[in-house]
Amino acid sequence: MTTPITEDDLYRTSTQHRLWTFTPTTLAARRTQTHTAALARLPLRPNHSNPQPFTQTDSLALLRRYTSQLHTTATHLSLPGPLTATACQYLARFYLTYSPLTYPPRQIYKTCLWLACKVHGTHLGLNDFLRRIGSEGEKDVVLAAEFLVLGGLGWVVEVKGPGQGLKGWLVEAVGLAEEGELEGLGMPGEGARTVWKGEGAAGGRVRAAYAAAKGVLERPALLTDVWFLFSPAQMVFAGLMVADGVLAGFCLERKLGPLDVEVSERVLEAVRACAEMLAGFDEGEVLGREGREEVEARLEMWRDPGTRDLVGRFGAGKAAGGQGEEAEERRKEMKKEAREKSRREGDELFGPGLARKG
């Protein structure tokens, strides 16, 4: 009595599919919902002479800017690709739950990277981490938002990305090329991102397509909504489609051939839609420095005053009984007391330690 489980069933059980995948409509609805809820929380409209409203478009643009910043920082620190993707997705997911009006991304995005480092087993000390990203002294801010971010993620820390899948495709495609199955394929079409121009063996084409797809999936994928709308496998083939449409089409055809026509049509449609989004991404859409400052100034006017003091409310210092000299003293005392107590208990249980000579 066995039930067969396929790769698709495996993905269906993942939290990414169950909790963090949307159709375009539900995604938009969710964003509007969050934005409206945040606006409803504002006590009074600001009394400025010409209050330009902080719109949903502003919030999306600001998010994209911070995602880009996160990506640049992670690349600068030469952190692995999946880690970067995880951090960016944390930021994106968090802002489906909360609006920038409630918690501005400036306070949140470092925590996202910090959490992603922990999740991926890249254990940096907090001081070391802050020194590397050039923001020493923001210890409290990063720690204060940690719990908040995890709550906003719905306590789901796994983010599945296309990285490993792309490697899987490479493994198989290199085999195909060596066996000569790629002979006779047409040249990559106009606008293909691959650097391959028909020279050398078929293996070269595969590797070039891989490199190009990797580039597409590393940055543009993070700055668009594809992560919320498509599965990692669809993203893999969409990335390849952008890189080398002919090759990707051939590989997809081989995989989808034995399937139901209806299903394979749907898969192709999804991959094409995804590829379109990836190809349509324009680096110029990301806000520049001035743009960001302008939007943030507006955000500052509109932002929720109730949640302003993040550090004060969630701060690590508060949890341990305040800050400053006095608190430090108190902490030391408590530590000493605890040590004494455990020593006494040990003595009661096992008798006092042996007297040391000399």
Next chain:
Amino acid sequence: MSRLAQSNRAAPVAKRDARTAGVGGAQDGELLHNNLERMNIDQQGDSTDNRPKSEACPVCNSTKYLNSNLRFLVNPECYHKVCESCVDRIFSNGPATCPIQGCSRTLRKHRFREQTFEDIKVEREVDIRKRVQAVFNRREDDFEGLRDYNDYLNDVEDITFNLINNIDLEDTNRRFEAYQKANQTIIAENERLAREEKMGFAANQKAERLLARERRDAARREEEDERREIEEGRRDVLKRLAAGGDAEKVTKEGQQVQLKKRLNKQAAAQRQQELQNAAGTGNGTAASTMLKGLKARPKKAEPEAPIDPFGGLRFTHKYFEMQDDYRWEGIQDTMKDVRHMAGGYDVRDFTQRSLVAAFSGLGVFAGEEGGEMEKVMVDEKALGTARADLGLKDSGMAEAPR
């Protein structure tokens, strides 16, 4: 619980009683009366020259030193030590009073016996316990649960303790006798059971031996029968040959008859074997009673099914077939690299994982299982922005009072 607690409370009271009521117990002359108290005093008096006195008969003063064959006997009535020859002399003509000065019990010769324990108190306690056990011989199966059985044991111990220490003798003896009278049949039944249990082992062994002998006899008989039949067949053939039949035909016929007989016998033996197998289950239990304390063995266990760690789930590949070898240099290099392979790393793990990742979810679309997402929408609304200060309050509250 309550019973045990009661008995705990009762115990110190009982001990106090033992000290105060001891004399009273000695006076009332009931069934288990004795004058241990006096004996205690005697022993204390003897303590200066304990050794010679204990070796000498208090009646005739003969000592073990002079007569090495001297044996001392006691009577469970009063537990006074008297030498064997004195017992013969005094009690041969029927019951008489105890020859020890101050003891007025009437003793009979047949109750005199040798002392088992050096301490006379222990001797007496053992006697009392034997007597109580003979009456209170309920078994654990008689009770519904362990709890009841333990309560019963506790009651029995209370009675025994009272009898040994002469506490509430009248009351205790009344209880004892009432129980004996009320449960005569059960007592007899349990006694019989205990006896049978003791006998059962021996009887089983005997039966086993008998069976073995019967089997041997049967085997011998069968062999003899077979030999006789062969002899008969041969004689028959000879007779027919002598009568002038065709030699070849007659021998063939004779052989066929033999064969038929043998086949018949084989079939019969097989039937017998089957019958024995059918009775085999009964035999099994008989054998198990040969060893005492063995639990009934459960029926032959079915062979265990192989462990299925995935609980009936089987992983299949929809989009690809795993191959033994892949040409990609990343895999080839790793396979040649001692640093990877020395630890037993299997490159196929990597290949498998990557390929599954490449196709996992290719045919899965957003909004397929819409219900779940709708639910999340509601949940998130409750957890998200709308509740931003609730979360703050909670965290504030958690930290405020210390």
